[in-house]
Amino acid sequence: MHSKKEKTVLKAFIGSILILLIPMTSFGQEAKIHSHNDYLHKAPFWEAYANEAASIEADVILQGNTLYVAHEKESIKEGQTLTTLYLDPMLKAKNLGLGTLKPTLLLVDIKTEAYSTLDKVVEAIKPYGALWEDQENPFVKIVISGNRPKVEDYPKYPFPIFFDYQSIQDTSNLPLEKIELFSLSFKNFSQWNGKGRLVDEDLTKIKSVLDLVHGLGKPFRFWATPDSKTSWKALSELGVDFINTDHPYAANAYLSNLNDRYYQTPNLRKIYKPTFERDGISGPVDNVILLIGDGNGLAQISAAMYGNGNQLTLTQLKNIGLIKTQAADDFTTDSAAAGTALATGNKVKNRSVGALPDGSPAKNLPEILSSHGFVTGIVTTDNLTGATPGAFYAHRTERDMTEEIASDLAKSPLNLFIGGGKNDFTRFEKDETINLSQAGFHLTSSLDALAKSSSEKVGFFASEDELPKVMNGRQGYLRDATKASLQFLESKNKPFFLMVEGAYIDSGGHINDSETVIEEGIDFDQAIAEALRFADQNGRTLVIITADHETGGITLPQGNLNDRRVELEFTTEDHTAIMVPIFAYGPQAGLFRGIYENTAVFTKINEVLSPYLK
Template sequence: MKPSKNASFLTIACWLITCLAAPLGAQDINIHSHNDYLQQIPFWEAYASGTASIEADVILRNDTLFVAHEKESIRTGHTLSSLYLEPMVQAKRLQLGSLHPFILLVDFKTEAYATMHQLLKELEPYQELWEDREHPFVKIVISGNRPEKKDYHRYPFPVFFDYQSVEDTESLPLDKIELFSLSFRSFSQWNGKGRLIDSDIVQLKEAIRVAHQFGKPIRFWATPDSKTAWKALHELGVDYINTDHPGAAKSYLSSLQNRLYTHPTPREIYRPTFESDGTDRRVKNVILLIGDGNGLAQLSAAMYANNNQLTLTQLKNLGLIKTQSADDFTTDSAAAGTALASGQKAKNRSIGMHPDGTPAANLPEYLAPYGFNSGIITTDHLTGATPAAFFAHQPERDLTRNIASDLAKSPLSLFIGGGKIDFLDGETIELENLEKSGFILASSLRDLVTQKGAKAGYFASNQGLPKISGGRRDFLPEATKAGIDFLNSKDQPFFLMIESAYIDSGGHANEVGTVINEGIDFDQAVAEAVRFADGDGHTLVLITADHETGGVTIPQGNTADNTVELEFSTEDHTGLMVPVFAYGPHSHKFRGVYENTEIFSKLIKVLELESSR
């Protein structure tokens, strides 16, 4: 019997290897492709997914081993050789995929000795698969109707066996036993949802201990087949995870460590006094904090990783906002920022513009005639979409040069952020225009607070600021305090927008640590704002997001050790509603579910300016 060289067969194989190859470094996750012959493309899908064990049931009929579970399901041409042995040779000869060694677990459905006799005949032409006995490409492991264990030594390399008891362990031919295989249902009736009960865990661990005591790996069959089950079995120490979805299981378990995060140093939170919260006192100042991409799951993850508490989650008045833009179900930051800043829906990518291309007045512009000073603080470039929505009017968010030019023309009294380079490029140096418009450029946050002029700015970096993981440390809460101190020193009402930009970056990159670290850092800025509001008594603090990023869910975690598992459904924004928290006078008026544009209109109303619009 000679291996086939069918061209279309190889085309499919190469395509699968290219599309499904397991990531490097993931081979320590051992997946068993259960009843692999039932897959749409047997062998190749499992091999390309990096599985460590592939199962084929065989039935002996007319001197041929057919791959099937019972005689009634035998299909012409579906033999052990055609579906498995020939493809394995092709993979090895053509150097396809990672060439990781694996087990072909052959489950005998017919009488053991006759089936074994035929198997040895069919293996004979494929000696190249195991010519390297120290590191064979394939090991053949017999399951199902096996010969008596006393006869295991009769069968030559590469034939091994699985063993299906942890009770009858006397005189085991260990050199011929490759692994222990046990029915999960003998230990637990768990359906793969929720968690295993403690007594089941004890029994499963004992079975695993026995197998490992003999120096052998273990597999459970008839296991529940879900992400929760895969994770639970892996954490128990099961060596081969049994599944009908080998690609999905491999991908999930291989990426698990990248989606688990334990926060090493939880931050202290601020506990509000609530003395002014929900009262009818006059609102003098407004502080709007925007966590870019900070949906409910991101906020929850930051809380669970921070000793199960945030300053933000102490607040009592909250609602939800819808985030759709004027021209798309899923907004970008430019349109969302414009909606928050102006109370007007905008097209994606446009900054401070109505859909018809005319400028939309933002809060700093609207409030200036009423004697308000305004400021913006961001961990992004100042020309980034969200901060720009509070001072610029441009049809395209990538018009960085034009956006930078708009800052000097705005009524802002304060800016703090990164991206000084954006104000140096081009024929006109916008830095000079900022100074001509009255901005005193501080050299540090401390220097900024001491400025006596009406307008001040601080460029925290020439390029972008680093993430927390890159060493940014406490810039945002310190900038929040400095910005509040500067504006409060003017003895005029003020509006201040503060943006945490990198929660969004973490969502786009599917980086769990970034989402959580930046979320906790954002909460430290929230604490500064709420602390000021408590001391002032006439400041309304609003905390929200422009949109959600990443489609984040939280399958598992452990609040005892500040560990959270995140799972992402996308690398883009989503249409999920995002929370709004309010603290201070009139905070109860921000409850409910409403459009993002209503943040603007509600603010104008509580400031008692609506009739003058």
């Protein structure tokens, strides 16, 4: 027995182990984890228990009067017994209230003679009755596997002894009340290596055995399965109740949030199919629309496409390239440096918004073009003081200088702004909305009013604080804002430049949320459709679509085109340095093919508009 002080110290120590072992995000899962050969892990029982394994396997050898945990006699280590590695830790977890205390199977795989070893197991578990005192919902059941007594002898063994039945040849007259689960070798059904997909013939075999066992009201486990994410997912979807793994942490981390990463788009959105009448011609360009999907890498675009019935407006385009995204001081850029590279053609330090490495202002496209008779505007789903929109009007060395960035908007030559975060302009000592009005901006109350405004400069704050995500009520805003902006800019009868940002694709990558990535990607595509529709009608407009960087390190392991389901797997909650796609449509769109630095986007835009800049 332990003293009260010893229990407190022990509880704190074990609790610290559990904190280290339990994944930061843990959600319920349908398939349960079976920790195969658990005794080979660095922390037997604790690692499996911390990762919510519902079944924990220990190979047991009776030598002398001791139940050792080992695969064969040659690997026996003194002190590593069924009691020390499993029964004692389980009792400590129960007594100290550690972990979930969900029902757990201790699968005892007997490697020596069945009857004598099992008799010793029955004797060894007697002091641990607290583990199964609630026989309706016991914390632990002992399930005998490996060498077992004859099936007709199963009922002779007392609670909590149950058995792992390993045959489906004769299932009549079985003592089902003493059989906890059925287990079979996966290799008897398939030679699948856990990559790609199971062949139809093997799927039929597996479904047949699952139907049989589930028809008996019992759970099922395969052993000798491939131990990979693809395998865990496939077996889980087939209805295998216990997923065999040597990697309980990785299996739990993968399976426990699979439903959150596997997303099905509820509604298809119509796409716009361009005419291509002026695409790629060498004719003049009067207007440039630059659309930036924040964090929108190739995987994000693919996920949105598959989610939207395997098509986007964006994926209709033909002139495609890739851009490199490094910052001046870092291999992996942030939005401030990447936005500044696109807006000014300069590599700058991360966190810099329109400021060169020495702190001096970097001249941006609206500043350059306005001096040559262009009208210019920015639209974003972010706060207007965000890093990407800020790069097109502000000059600050730190993206968190919200007050100073807000003050720069009134000083900019922009003719139009639309975005969220009005509070960023009113919560400091100076009310920047007054300065905006004094600078000539007519602050409208709606997108419709902005579109029809005869003022030279207009602005629309779409929200007091952050705008909501698409699934929280922002449907159609970016599309409508793009359309209103184009209507306003076109009415000025001057060449124009418009930047449109879809900001929340990046947010989905940061929080590893598949729904946000896909829904925001499809929403961004609706704005792209408005830009391309305008370009087709106008004939002298170049549309450029790209990203500032990729966010989340996303891959797409699986999906289903028929029901628009896509699995996204994230490797990070941060940005990555993967090249991002760039698409162009309209006159001189071919100039944007190839692989080049993000700063070249600025250079190429200037080249396209060079007749105006002489």
